[in-house]
Amino acid sequence: DTGVxxxxxxxxxKRGQNVTFRCDPISEHNRLYWYRQTLGQGPEFLTxxxxxxxxxxSRLLSDRFSAERPKGSFSTLEIQRTEQGDSAMxxxxxxxxxxxxxxxxxxxTRLTVL
Amino acid sequence: DAKTTxxxxxxxxxxxxxxxxxxxxxxxxxxxxxxxxxxxxxxxQYIIHGLKNNETNEMASLIITEDRKSSTLILPHATLRDTAxxxxxxxxxxxxxxxxxxxxxxxxxxxx
Numbered sequence: 001d002t003g004v005x006x007x008x009x010x011x012x013x014k015r016g017q018n019v020t021f022r023c024d025p026i027s028e029h030n031r032l033y034w035y036r037q038t039l040g041q042g043p044e045f046l047t048x049x050x051x052x053x054x055x056x057x058s059r060l061l062s063d064r065f066s067a068e069r070p071k072g073s074f075s076t077l078e079i080q081r082t083e084q085g086d087s088a089m090x091x092x093x094x095x096x097x098x099x100x101x102x103x104x105x106x107x108x109t110r111l112t113v114l
Numbered sequence: 115d116a117k118t119t120x121x122x123x124x125x126x127x128x129x130x131x132x133x134x135x136x137x138x139x140x141x142x143x144x145x146x147x148x149x150x151x152x153x154x155x156x157x158x159q160y161i162i163h164g165l166k167n168n169e170t171n172e173m174a175s176l177i178i179t180e181d182r183k184s185s186t187l188i189l190p191h192a193t194l195r196d197t198a199x200x201x202x203x204x205x206x207x208x209x210x211x212x213x214x215x216x217x218x219x220x221x222x223x224x225x226x
Contacts, residue, residue: 002157002159004157031212033213033214035214035216040218041218042199042201042216042217042218042219043158043214043216044216045213045214045215048213056213091157091158093157093158095212097212101212102160102163103158103160103212103214104160105156105157105158105159106157107155107156107157108156108157
């Protein structure tokens with residue numbers, strides 16, 4: 001257990017539905033990252049927060065995706081109008097500058113879109 | 115960030131050293147080499163990182179060649195729990211946006 005928690009761990013939804021995932025980082029970490037991982041591939045960067053500010057978004061993050069970190073603590077990732085291609089593991093990580101920029105990953109949320 | 119190349123898989127016997135290679139021939143002078151691993155059904159886990167000197171911690175050793183174009187991660191006494199995908203990542207350690215760019219990694223299988 002790294003101290004980063006994600007909920008839910010698994011989500012099955014029908015195409016067209018909206019889903020929201022939550023990430024609780026390690027409490028003193030001011031940086032929070034979202035990644036997506038499909039089968040057989042390494043994780044791909046989606047977006048990054050420093051405190052409550054969203055500082056970078058990948059081109060992978062279409063307009064159906066939105067992420068927030070309202071008080072600089074937990075974060076949510078919402079996918080609207082899900083598609084089968086959204087099926088993946090969604091990973092959250094947090095870090096604190098200076099600690100080797102080591103990122104601590106949560107266990108992920110596995111999304112299956114039927 | 116520079117690109118890395120790793121073989122797709124390797125195996126080793128339990129108790130023996132596992133030497134995982136990584137090529138990063140386009141690495142820049144200010145880029146660090148990081149290693150993470152991902153055990154099945156878990157998130158990635160940081161192992162070690164270095165710039166140009168060899169590094170060692172409680173998990174592994176990192177050997178970086180003098181020209182910095184390649185490196186080797188060494189697990190000195192592999193156990194079955196070390197079976198995982200190992201990712202070699204090169205990135206600038208500016209402390210600003212420190213996103214990780216993962217490749218496919220190398221799958222290490224430790225056999226009894």
